[in-house]
Amino acid sequence: MVPVSYYLTLSAVLFTIGALGVLIRRNALIIFMSVELMLNAANVAFVAFASVYEVLSGQIFVFFVMTVAAAEVAVGLALIVAIFRTKHSIDVDQLNNLKG
């Protein structure tokens, strides 16, 4: 029997690692993967609470989060490919065309 706080702590740690990845990496693909990691951390918390309170809605929400993540990845990777075609780089520091 695992206390639910363990799962929530794990979820918080995974979310923090994802946020750290968004902050310190410059490769757009890695930043994108970190966002996926954060979504997963939130899903773990959802399923943990669903299991504690025995309410199935938490698991349904995870289902919707996965759908949105799939759509987000499809559009995001298409954007990255389009950016790579024009700039020949996916380094987010290079994307400063609007800089005054």
Added chain:
Amino acid sequence: MTVDLILFFIVALVAITTALGMLLSRNAVYSALFLVLNFATVAVFYLLLAAPFIAITQVTVYAGAIMVLFLFVIMLLGADALPESKVLPWQKPLAVTLALILALESVYLLFIRQTAAGGIGAPNAEFGSPQAIGTMLFNQYLLPFEVTSILLLVAMVGAIVLTKKQKGGQG
């Protein structure tokens, strides 16, 4: 220490290690493969939490479809070992400090609130089964379910429009 607890700690160790490996590896392909392993360990957590349907969906959708898409794009762009530009010298320590603050705050709030102190036992066998999820999805959550189909359609059209070559120009 029950078997569940030992299993949890081992899998949690793997999950955190692979997340850090994803964060720290220089090669984007290694990052993607670490993330696949991380998604697999999260699927094991779902099994521990009595969510078998979500666990299988996690493996097929995340570790299967989404990460294959990632690997495909990494190899298509040849972006596996692009050099990273010079970063601001104070940015990395600041990011680590802020992340630590975030982690401490969230863990502190989780423990101070005492929202759910109980442990997770073994719920009845029906909980989280595909049948139960399907019944709920198609009754209570029918409208959101239909809306996600439109969302997926829009994403598909958007991805095609963004990547298709412009007529005449070099897109």
